[in-house]
Amino acid sequence: MKGIRPADLVTFLAVARHLSFSRAATELGVSPSALSHTIRGIEGRLGVRLLNRTTRSVSLTEAGERLVSRIEPAFRDIDDALDDLNASQGRVVGKLRIGIGLVAARVALLPVVAGFLARYPEVEIEVVTDDALVDVVAEGLDLGVRFGERIAGDMIAVPLVPRMRSLVVVSPGCLARHRVPRTPHDLQGLPCIRQRFPSGAMYHWEFERGGIALETEVDGPLILRDMTLCSQAALDGLGFAFVFEKLIEDDLAAGRLVGLLEDWCPYHPGMFVYYPGRRQPPTVLKAFVDYVREHPQ
Known part of the structure; x- marks a missing residue:
């Protein structure tokens, strides 16, 4: 195989699967530059280009697609054989x-x-x-x-x-400085800790009672991208948060946080x-x- 080793084919398959040198390098535990050098060496020994590369994307050439279609099932068979051997030994x-x-x-x-x-x-x-x-x-x-x-x-x-429930929570100290919301509409004007999704969209707090669903676009001075940080910000007295009850159940039991609007807070599936x-x-x-x-x- 012109000096091609099985390890070279495993490396190529990782890049072909991810179509990304950075993600494949992470899987293989090497640097992207070292991985790129390895692929160039494989292509040089084979005398054919396997991947099209630009600064923005990686794609398989026709030759690369043919090689993947032939060797991927073979490597799956090898993995299955080794797996069967381990299983037979318990x-x-x-x-x-x-x-x-x-x-x-x-x-x-x-x-x-x-x-x-x-x-x-x-x-x-x-x-x-x-x-x-x-x-x-x-x-x-x-x-x-x-x-x-x-x-x-x-x-x-x-x-x-x-199923898990989302719950509106706030620290006792913060609650003492503001009015107690009785309905989701009462959250307007209160300092709420908002969360932005990885897509960039802002999360609208979702409530439900008696079969009636309600989305509320809250306001507040702090926007975070992680619910764990939202719960910590609530513990620090920065405002009202809407987080998984399971995430803060110890804080609720210890009185460090207070749960609100429980009859409006929905369960997830x-x-x-x-x-x-x-x-x-x-x-x-x-x-x-x-x-x-x-x-x-």
Whole structure:
């Protein structure tokens, strides 16, 4: 193969899967410049260009697409053979890359991961936090965690946590300086801690009572991009926040935060672990999913 090693093909497949040198370099644990140099060396030894590169994008050439179509199934077969060997010995070994939002990782995933790693010490888990909706296949992830209504129909989904409620909270000191809101409309004129989505859109607080849904565009002097920071800002007395109740349940119990508008605060449909259903999952992924089923949160 003109000096081409299996490791070279693994490197090429990582770039082809991500169509991004930076993301593939992160997966492989090398620098983007070193990865680019490796790909140029592979192309030089083969005498054919596999990738089209610009300053803005990476794409496969016709030759690159043909190579991927031939070698990708072969590498899957190798992975499956090694996985079968470990399974026959009763071992759960390997790596898992899990995509999840930062807040969801804190309130839902990390307790499960801790128990799973204690049971299977030969497993390595990388938690990739991103509050944007990512494509687990395109990003080279083994599985993801999302609210149920956001999962594509071709994915296999397993419940991770039951429905969770969002709650308006405020510190006792801040509440003493302002009027108590009795309805969502009463939030107008109060210092609310707002949250901006990764897309750039501002989150409108969502309420529901008696089957009537209501979105409220609140105002306030502070805008954050992470719900964990919103809860901390509320603890610091900077205003009213709208966060997952599970995130601040200890602060509520200790009286550091006060919950408001509880009869208006809705429940979300719960979080699910999900993964592609197109092929038999490897043993390590199956073991993690089974563990999630055995240990509902």
